[in-house]
Amino acid sequence: MFLKGSVEEKERYIKEMYRDKCRLSGKNAAVIKKIHGIVNNNRSNPDKLVGVEGIWAAGLLLKYDIIVHALILDVDAITTPDAFQIMESLAKIAEEIHLVSHSTYSKISEVGTSAGIFALAKFPIKKLDMINAANSEVIVVLDGLEIPGNIGTIIRSCDGTNTDAIFICNRKTRITHPKILRSSQGSCFKVPIVEEESATIIKWLQDNNYRIILTDTDAEHFYYDTNYHGKIAIIMGSERYGISKEWYDIPTESVKIPMYGDCDSLNVGIAATLMLYEAAIYRSGDRTKITKNA
Template identity: 30%
Template sequence: MEAKIISSVQNSLVKKILLLKDKSRERRKTGLFVAEGQRELELASKGGYNFETLLYCPEILPQLDSHLISKNANAEIVQISKQVYEKVAYRETTEGILAIGKAKKHSLEDIRFTTKTPLVLVAEAPEKPGNVGALLRTADAAGVDAVFIANPKSDPYNPNIIRSSVGCVFTNQIGIGSTTEIIDFLKKYHLRINCAALTASKNYVECDFTGATALVVGTEATGLSEDWLQNSDQNIIIPMQGEIDSMNVSVSAAILIFEAKRQRGL
């Protein structure tokens, strides 16, 4: 397929990419997002995402990977000048490639478990996209069965989330909903709800995470809402030995997740 060539930053496709990158409203309206970087695009393809447009800068990347092209046979291929690439790229260090992809709905009804003892991570209202990305990266590394985001502050295709997750936003099974909806879902599938909290809590290493388990974390500033605490099967705590009483949410989640994996012998 002969590639279309764009050399003007005023091109309509360039303007479309900038809108998708900068405006969550545009992403929601169109159901599209922008991803950049070879690793991110490879992970998106592995995660079952389809691209409608593949763009690359020949001055940085002489040609597209044939496997990526074959997996997106219906995608429009576009060559862009270095000036255009520098305009649309989110990061200076990406490898001269980006794409427009079709977002998934992340409905709770689409979540599927392949084990009777799933391990899932729940994050309530995470405020910083960088933290969301770090949570998704940890979840991928540990191979958790799903990640739930309750009352999200930003959509999962925010460029900061894609970047900080190193593409793991595409490899995790993600469910998005309200706190009430996610609590109902966890109870429906008989997952034990373990809430990271400061009160009425048990040391996390003394808890049993070998059964169907949900590890629930809140924000560093306010913690979890009362709804979670009222529906918690067990409040858990990571003991602190310094002056502060909390850690970065992604660090806390990593400690809890890998303790659960250790208990499961994985």
């Protein structure tokens, strides 16, 4: 049995099962250097790869049919039935399998409970023409956001509210940034994400008859007084500069979140979450139920 075998027996099993794509790799292997650059976000990443480790996170790759470029295994750490099952499933779809020593694996792992499983996966970025406007009624547009943690938080909130897609324009950080992956808690693999120029996004929204709602501290109306029915696009501006001028040059609606203390605005991740949940509650009909029962 694999789980009770020695390191040599485990490696022999994997090499025999996947001989065409399996190899032994050391700390100086190209794939290990590539992973270092990706997890530290300090090298170019034209293929938009992300590092995913551990049983739970690796399970999301399988759930959402994410392409696995390389599977890195520390077989000595694979000791449970769950880890073995995930390893087997990922090994079948991975383009490459690399068997590494425990010391080499520890150089790329950040999770103490990763169970010896690390996947280098393709981030599922979408093209604008892949979004079906007829089936995508609620879209959030992130205009110039700079902080990866905020983007990840919004992605997670989009998942929680069943928002149909996220459009990113005036990009200031890589979508593959490790903090986006961590703060989104894997929701980045589920919610469709598009990176595109502002003008192209604006045209697409107008051509497909979306109401465009700006979140603006100077707006006259509060966010909870707005009609969120129909096809809507909620625009969230950057942490420092707000929403770009080009969005004010087209027909839009503006809403604000009331501030009762000394600060004049909320963190964009929190603000987006309030907006998205308000829209989701409104569209579900629960807002009417709450009002009647108040």
